Amino acid sequence: MKFTSLFLSAAVLGSLTLNSCSSKDNVAAEEKLPQDEVILHAWSWSFDTIAANMRQIAEAGYDYVQTSPAQACFVGDNGGVALFSVEGDSVMGKWYYYYQPTDWTVGNYMLGDRDAFKAMCDSANNYGVRVIVDVLPNHTAVDHTAVLPGLDNAVGGHENLFHANGFTDITDYNDRMQCTTGKMGGLPDVNTENPDFQYYYMKYVNDLIALGARGFRYDTAKHIGLPSDPLDPKAEQNDFWDIALGHKDIRGLSLSMPDSLFIYGEVLQDRNVKEDEYGEIMSVTASNYGHELRKALTENNATATDLVDWHHKADPSHLVTWVESHDTYCNQHESADIPDDVIRAGWVLLASRQGGRPLFFSRPAGSTRENYWGNNRIGARGNDEFFHPEVVAANEFRHRMTGEPEKMVFAADGSAVEINRGDRGASLISFVPEEVEISLATTLPDGQYTDKVHNATFTVKNNTISGRLSPHASYILYAE
Secondary structure (H helix, E strand, O other), rough: OHHHHOOOOOOOOOOEOOOOOOOOOOOOOOHHHHOOOOOOEOEEEEEHHHHHOOHHHHHHHOOOEEOOOOOOEEEHHHHHHOOOOOOOOOOOOHHHHHHEEEEEEOEEEEEOHHHHHHHHHHHHHHHEEEEEEEEOOOOOOHHHHOOHHHHHHHOHHHHHHEEOOOOOOOOOOHHHHHHHOOOOOOEEOOOOOOHHHHHHHHHHHHHHHHEEEEEEEEEEEEOOOOOOOOOOOOOOOOOOHHHOOOOOOOOOEEEEEHHHOEEEEEEOOOOOOOHHHHHHHHHEHHHHHHHHHHHHHHHHOOOOOOOOOOOOOOOOOHHEEEOOOHHHOOOOOOOOOOOOHHHHHHHHHHHOOOEEEEEEEOOOOOOOOOOOOOOOOOOOOOHHHHHHHHHHHHHHHHHHOOOOEEEEEEEEOOOEEEEEEOOOOEEEEEEOOOOOOEEEEEEOOOEEOOOOOOOOOEEOOOOOEEEEEEEOOOOEOOOO
16 A cells, blocks of 8 residues: 555557566465465455355455455544545545554444454355455554554553654655655554564454454555564564464464465565565565556557566565556556456456466446546445456456466567467457457467357467457457
8 A cells, every 4th residue: 555645645460479487486375275366356345345245256256355454443534435535525535544543453434343344254254255354554544643542552552552763754665774664655653563562463363363354465564574674773673574474473372374364465566675575475466567567458569568477576376466456546546547448358367377366456336437436435336347257257267277387479469468278278368449350379279269258259270379359358268
C-alpha cells in the first residue's frame, strides 16, 4: 500500500518462440502448497458480501479470497462508507481508512464485525475456498491519538508503540534505515521489534486463524526490517519476521498452523529493496512484472517488453502476480483507465503461465473508464469481471495444467501471444483492438480445436496453429 499520494497530497505469418527462465530457488514454506492457485482480491467487499458470494467465487475457480484489512481502524468522514468522497455524492468516506489501524482486534465499521468475519470464513470452508487477510503491523492511523487504550496499555504506553524515528518522514525510500523505521505518507511507524507489541499482534493473527483465516498479505512489508537491516534506536534485534512467519515464538506464543498458511508480503520493487531476502522467507509481489504487462497491454504489443522473464530475483513459485492491484487502480489511477477487456487479456496470460500465484483485483461495481469509483460504496460486491467466462476458463486451465512446462510464443508483430503447457493445452491471447489472423508455432498435436468460451475453431498442422482472434479476446484449447 503506497500512501504518499493519498496523504501528501493484420495477418501474422511469423512467430518468435521463447522459453521461460527461472530465478534462484528458495526455501519458503509455501513450497509445500499447490502451485496452481489463484486469488480473488475482494477489494472493499464486506465480510457479509464475500460470504454471500462464496459459491460464485468457488465456481469461478478461485482458491483464495483476499479481504481488505479486518482490524479496528480510524473512523473518518463521520463514518461514511463511500470508497472515496466525490462531488455530487452525499455519502463521504475513504477506502484507505481501513489501512489506518487503531487497534489489532477483529472487526471494523467498514467491513464488518467479528461474527461477520467468522461467518465468512465458515462459508469459505464450506466451498473449499481459503481466506487471506490483509494485515498491516507497520503503522497506525495518521491521527495516532485515535489509537485505542487497549493497544497503548498492551505495549507499555503510547510512546512505546512507535520507533524512535517513527514520526520522521521518509525522504528517501531507498535508505533502508528510513524505509524500515520512518513515517510513510503520514503514517507513524510502529516499533515492530517491541516484544510487547509482537506478543499483542500475534494474538490478533492467531485469533484470525482461529476464526478461519488461512493466509495473510503483509501490507508495506518492505517497511518492516530484515535481520540484515539497520536497527532503530529502540530495537535490540530485527526479529519481527521470524515471529510473524512462525520461526520463533514470543513469550511462548507462536504462529498457529504455520504449515497450513499462505503468507506473502507486499514488497514493491525499487532500487535498494531487498527483494531477494524477502523472497527467501515468504512469497512476495511481482510489481515490476505487473508494470511490464500493463505496458505491453496498453501499447497493444505483446513484444513491447519482455513478458517471459519475471523481472524479479525470487523464484517464480514464490511470486504473487497481478495485472493491476488496488494501489495501481486507486493511488494515482495508473491502471484505472485500462478497459476491462484489456485487463482480462492480461489475466489470461498470468493464469496460463506456469509460475506465480495470480491475484485478480475486483474493480468497483458500476465503474467505467471515466468513473473509476463506480457505485462508490464500501461493502458492495465488485463488478462482474471476476466471473467473466474468459476469466473462469483461464482459472480452470491453470488448475488443469498443473506441472506442465510452459513455452510462450509471440506473434512477430506483437499482436498475439500463445502460452503452451506441455502438449496438453494452450491459451491464445490477442493484444490488439482489431481482429487478427495468427499462424504460430505450437506444441499442440495436429487437429482441430474449439474454444469453449467463444466457440472459435483453430487448426494445428505440422506444429503450427492458425485461426482468427477477436479484439483483446482470449481462447483456451485442450488436447483431449
